Amino acid sequence: MSARPAIDGWFTTGDAPALLGSRCTTCATTYFPPTAGFCRNPACDGQDFETVELSRRGQVWSYTDAQYQPPPPYVPRTDPYEPFALAAVELAEGITVLGQVADGYGVGDLRVGAEVELVVETLNTDDDGDQLIWRWKPVTELGEEADQ
Amino acid sequence: MSSNDVAVLGVGMHPWGKWGKPFTEYGVVAARAALADSGVAWQDVDLIVGGETVRNGYGGYVAGATFAQALGWNGARVATSYAACATGAQALDTARARILAGLSEVALVVGADTTPKGFLAPNAGERWDDPDWLRFRLLGMTNPAYFALYARRRMDLYGATQEDFAAVKVKNARHGLANPNARYKKEVSVEDVMSSAVVSDPLHLLDICATSDGAAAVVVASTEYAARMGIAKPVRVNAISTVTPTFPNTVMDMPQLSTDAHGGTEPERTFKESIGDAAYEEAGIAPEDVSLAEVYDLSTALELDWMEDVSLCKRGEAESLLRAGETTIGGRIPVNPSGGLACFGEAVPAQALAQVCEVTWQLRGQAEGRQVEGAKVGITANQGLFGHGSSVILSR
Numbered sequence: 204m205s206a207r208p209a210i211d212g213w214f215t216t217g218d219a220p221a222l223l224g225s226r227c228t229t230c231a232t233t234y235f236p237p238t239a240g241f242c243r244n245p246a247c248d249g250q251d252f253e254t255v256e257l258s259r260r261g262q263v264w265s266y267t268d269a270q271y272q273p274p275p276p277y278v279p280r281t282d283p284y285e286p287f288a289l290a291a292v293e294l295a296e297g298i299t300v301l302g303q304v305a306d307g308y309g310v311g312d313l314r315v316g317a318e319v320e321l322v323v324e325t326l327n328t329d330d331d332g333d334q335l336i337w338r339w340k341p342v343t344e345l346g347e348e349a350d351q
Numbered sequence: 352m353s354s355n356d357v358a359v360l361g362v363g364m365h366p367w368g369k370w371g372k373p374f375t376e377y378g379v380v381a382a383r384a385a386l387a388d389s390g391v392a393w394q395d396v397d398l399i400v401g402g403e404t405v406r407n408g409y410g411g412y413v414a415g416a417t418f419a420q421a422l423g424w425n426g427a428r429v430a431t432s433y434a435a436c437a438t439g440a441q442a443l444d445t446a447r448a449r450i451l452a453g454l455s456e457v458a459l460v461v462g463a464d465t466t467p468k469g470f471l472a473p474n475a476g477e478r479w480d481d482p483d484w485l486r487f488r489l490l491g492m493t494n495p496a497y498f499a500l501y502a503r504r505r506m507d508l509y510g511a512t513q514e515d516f517a518a519v520k521v522k523n524a525r526h527g528l529a530n531p532n533a534r535y536k537k538e539v540s541v542e543d544v545m546s547s548a549v550v551s552d553p554l555h556l557l558d559i560c561a562t563s564d565g566a567a568a569v570v571v572a573s574t575e576y577a578a579r580m581g582i583a584k585p586v587r588v589n590a591i592s593t594v595t596p597t598f599p600n601t602v603m604d605m606p607q608l609s610t611d612a613h614g615g616t617e618p619e620r621t622f623k624e625s626i627g628d629a630a631y632e633e634a635g636i637a638p639e640d641v642s643l644a645e646v647y648d649l650s651t652a653l654e655l656d657w658m659e660d661v662s663l664c665k666r667g668e669a670e671s672l673l674r675a676g677e678t679t680i681g682g683r684i685p686v687n688p689s690g691g692l693a694c695f696g697e698a699v700p701a702q703a704l705a706q707v708c709e710v711t712w713q714l715r716g717q718a719e720g721r722q723v724e725g726a727k728v729g730i731t732a733n734q735g736l737f738g739h740g741s742s743v744i745l746s747r
Contacts, residue, residue, distance in 0.1 A: 267499035
């Protein structure tokens with residue numbers, strides 16, 4: 204049994220995991236998911252990209268949850284199904300990236316503008332082991348925020 | 352009114368529902384209704400444009416030809432359009448372009464769909480380069496989850512409540528009561544919405560539109576052709592906007608997992624704002640002149656977004672118009688007098704044409720039981736997957 208990313212080349216694992224973007228070497232526009240081929244900035248004819256780690260923290264653009272089991276190709280982690288939360292997070296690069304929310308957190312732990320941090324957790328487990336995925340984890344507990 | 356107007360001679364629909372029949376049957380019913388309404392014989396139509404349906408096999412991919420054959424081959428030119436939820440508008444735009452170029456005189460535009468039950472899911476197979484597949488596989492991100500992101504932003508940024516969203520459903524359910532083509536013709540209360548299951552917080556089941564079978568068709572012609580037929584004052588198509596986004600597109604759009612990057616400053620306007628702006632500019636008509644709007648309420652909260660996107664009010668003000676009854680028939684700017692997707696459910700390739708049908712009936716004063724009195728100008732708006740969206744402005 205081993206743990207491996209659910210998709211290759213989109214994020215690093217380890218103590219300080221990060222999403223991997225592609226930065227155009229001509230105009231410096233950054234893309235996620237990673238891209239290759241042609242820069243999509245209409246004012247740029249760049250064709251070369253370097254892989255860069257994206258900001259590990261960002262601000263919540265919005266959030267929700269999935270209270271019904273999504274259809275395939277989603278693979279439920281548990282039977283019976285357990286709902287999970289989702290967030291769109293704005294990074295310093297100016298990209299907003301979707302992700303599930305870290306285990307143990309729900310919509311009650313989030314608000315628009317709140318700071319979250321990237322973590323890597325288990326998406327689901329198959330015969331070959333754990334499939335890993337990036338997730339967004341609230342940085343400031345809502346209670347702490349109210350005390351400030 | 353500009354020289355780029357085309358005349359709407361006839362409109363028709365097949366009622367929305369879950370009938371389980373082939374999409375071609377619905378399309379033919381709608382087409383025949385539109386032809387009868389127009390007084391144009393099918394043999395005289397010199398162009399047919401079909402809205403493609405991706406769900407119904409090869410016949411759906413070549414919808415224009417499929418409808419043409421079902422109506423009886425008549426030698427007309429044929430085209431088929433696909434632009435997700437904007438499919439019908441793009442098909443109409445194709446017809447308009449050939450008419451304005453003088454290549455065709457009178458065209459039949461048809462969209463029809465037969466839909467599966469439940470969540471719309473991506474195509475089958477392992478599709479690791481398809482964002483529409485990856486968003487389900489990696490994130491479990493359904494369509495309602497995207498709608499819920501937009502809804503939550505309205506709550507956190509503008510103070511919208513779940514009761515406001517429910518009030519949109521209550522209003523649209525009432526609007527659709529007398530609409531013979533609506534699938535749901537039943538009063539709904541705020542309590543009904545609030546007590547239905549939460550699908551994706553903050554949206555309840557009754558905040559989210561169903562998927563439906565249905566069909567809509569429009570007969571359009573040059574204004575000269577309309578005049579020759581003796582139609583003194585036809586409804587006119589003043590604008591059809593089918594713009595793509597402008598880079599960087601920084602608002603999260605279904606089915607993407609991310610947005611483009613902005614270099615530190617947000618673009619001047621969003622994609623959805625640009626859709627309406629382009630329509631107003633093309634029509635030479637201002638938002639203040641609009642009598643009614645048919646906008647894409649895939650969710651109740653999205654109707655509120657659209658009111659701002661097509662400049663019926665300023666950003667963050669939609670709830671106050673809703674609460675004051677201004678978007679109800681009889682109010683200052685009725686929104687979705689047809690009952691909207693709340694009463695119809697979504698039949699993708701037909702929906703943008705259904706919006707045009709409703710606006711046409713409203714402008715002719717034929718929207719029995721849901722008429723916006725004195726309607727002069729109507730606007731439609733919708734957005735679909737992969738940078739598609741449309742807005743049509745009609746007037747009489």
